[in-house]
Amino acid sequence: MSVPAKINLCLGVGRVRPDGFHPLATVYQAVDLHDELRISSREDGELTVAMHTEVELPEGSTVPEGDDNLAVRAARLLRERLGDPGLGADIAIRKVIPVAGGMAGGSADAAAALVGCNELWGGGLSRADLEPLAAELGSDVPFLLHGGNAIGGGRGETVSPVLARGGYHWVFATATEGLSTAAVYAEFDRLHPDAPAEPEVPDALLNALRAGDAHALGQALSNDLTEASLSLRPELADTLEVGLQAGALGAIVSGSGPTTVFLAASEQHALDLAMALTSAAAAADVIQSRGPVSGARLV
Ligand SMILES: C[C@@](CO)(OP(=O)(O)O)[C@H](O)COP(=O)(O)OP(=O)(O)OC[C@H]1O[C@@H](n2ccc(N)nc2=O)[C@H](O)[C@@H]1O
Numbered sequence: 001m002s003v004p005a006k007i008n009l010c011l012g013v014g015r016v017r018p019d020g021f022h023p024l025a026t027v028y029q030a031v032d033l034h035d036e037l038r039i040s041s042r043e044d045g046e047l048t049v050a051m052h053t054e055v056e057l058p059e060g061s062t063v064p065e066g067d068d069n070l071a072v073r074a075a076r077l078l079r080e081r082l083g084d085p086g087l088g089a090d091i092a093i094r095k096v097i098p099v100a101g102g103m104a105g106g107s108a109d110a111a112a113a114l115v116g117c118n119e120l121w122g123g124g125l126s127r128a129d130l131e132p133l134a135a136e137l138g139s140d141v142p143f144l145l146h147g148g149n150a151i152g153g154g155r156g157e158t159v160s161p162v163l164a165r166g167g168y169h170w171v172f173a174t175a176t177e178g179l180s181t182a183a184v185y186a187e188f189d190r191l192h193p194d195a196p197a198e199p200e201v202p203d204a205l206l207n208a209l210r211a212g213d214a215h216a217l218g219q220a221l222s223n224d225l226t227e228a229s230l231s232l233r234p235e236l237a238d239t240l241e242v243g244l245q246a247g248a249l250g251a252i253v254s255g256s257g258p259t260t261v262f263l264a265a266s267e268q269h270a271l272d273l274a275m276a277l278t279s280a281a282a283a284a285d286v287i288q289s290r291g292p293v294s295g296a297r298l299v
């Protein structure tokens with residue numbers, strides 16, 4: 001299986017709900033940075049995971065290698081849904097998506113495990129059947145079943161199509177230390193007690209995507225979690241500034257951060273931006289990518 005990372009082209013965040021989640025109005029885009037999962041059947045009903053990490057783990061971050069790994073949780077949930085406790089699998093993950101970086105790497109692995117195990121076990125469930133399981137695993141997981149561009153509503157788990165044209169050149173700057181999504185949302189509550197009940201996707205962003213206009217998209221990129229992420233990681237402001245000074249069409253924090261995202265006008269421009277970020281030592285790692293790409297798929 002191959003499964004992409006995501007970015008949020010806009011991330012409107014509303015006032016925290018009674019269930020502790022925040023209402024979102026976001027536009028997701030799947031980008032060409034993929035984890036790979038090799039899934040094979042086991043006769044003894046065990047579910048195991050082995051991680052091979054191609055990226056450096058941020059300081060203080062770990063990825064669980066047992067029952068708490070999101071790919072294993074996904075396989076377990078699917079097995080319960082299929083009602084056959086004898087189903088087992090070995091899952092080997094080659095991790096390329098930065099961990100705890102606001103790019104939904106764990107959610108991506110969960111989406112891939114749902115699709116892959118459903119195939120392996122002959123579950124016969126459609127992507128639509130897998131959606132409620134995906135939503136139970138995490139707010140970002142349903143989008144990664146589909147990929148492309150999509151509007152995310154609810155707490156992020158309801159995805160609907162968006163009219164979009166064009167391919168975009170992105171540069172990502174990772175950080176040496178990860179950020180906890182829950183901690184960033186808690187900081188958002190502290191900073192924005194008067195957040196609206198129902199956030200909205202800006203029209204300017206939808207128009208830019210409909211037109212396939214990278215310059216307009218760069219201007220329209222937005223993230224309501226920016227202040228909260230920067231409050232926890234003030235140095236991210238410098239990274240954003242380096243990219244903007246180097247001519248990025250737009251610069252945002254990716255989701256809850258701390259990865260920062262820069263839009264380039266062309267492949268050559270992306271290379272220039274990447275060089276500027278690297279030579280300013282403004283990031284742990286600098287990655288060039290493209291979007292949109294499709295969601296979790298068998299390869
Ligand atoms: C911020 C976003 C933007 O797309 O992505 P990341 O930056 O994490 O990749 C998402 O909302 C992250 O989604 P995901 O990582 O799936 O979150 P979940 O596992 O569902 O929830 C983790 C925790 O984040 C908080 N949470 C998540 C989603 C939401 N709409 N409101 C929240 O308050 C809650 O504290 C929850 O306990």
Ligand SMILES: Nc1ncnc2c1ncn2[C@@H]1O[C@H](COP(=O)(O)OP(=O)(O)O)[C@@H](O)[C@H]1O
Pocket residue numbers: 061062063064068069070071093098099100101102103104105106107109110179181255256257
């Ligand atoms: N397969 C997995 N890959 C990455 N992280 C995982 C996985 N399973 C569980 N996790 C946990 O989920 C946390 C959030 O990871 P990740 O999805 O990479 O970041 P983010 O929520 O910022 O997009 C990690 O710190 C890790 O402990």
